[in-house]
Amino acid sequence: MKKILTIILLKFSLFGATIEVGQSAPDFSLIDQDGNLHQLHDYIGKNLVIYFFPKADTPG
Numbered sequence: 001m002k003k004i005l006t007i008i009l010l011k012f013s014l015f016g017a018t019i020e021v022g023q024s025a026p027d028f029s030l031i032d033q034d035g036n037l038h039q040l041h042d043y044i045g046k047n048l049v050i051y052f053f054p055k056a057d058t059p060g
Contacts, residue, residue, distance in 0.1 A: 004030060005052070 008028055019025060029039045030050070040048075
């Protein structure tokens with residue numbers, strides 16, 4: 001998960017992608033703790049909260 005997030009952040013920082021207020025977020029994919037793939041476009045029209053937390057027994 002950490003590797004995927006790092007890749008996503010690098011992708012957006014390298015190409016200067018920014019999101020302005022009111023713009024839609026670009027589509028992306030994340031894998032949850034159970035190994036299930038979640039894609040942003042699967043949640044169109046739904047409220048979505050994405051919460052990242054540290055792995056157990058690691059400093060916050």
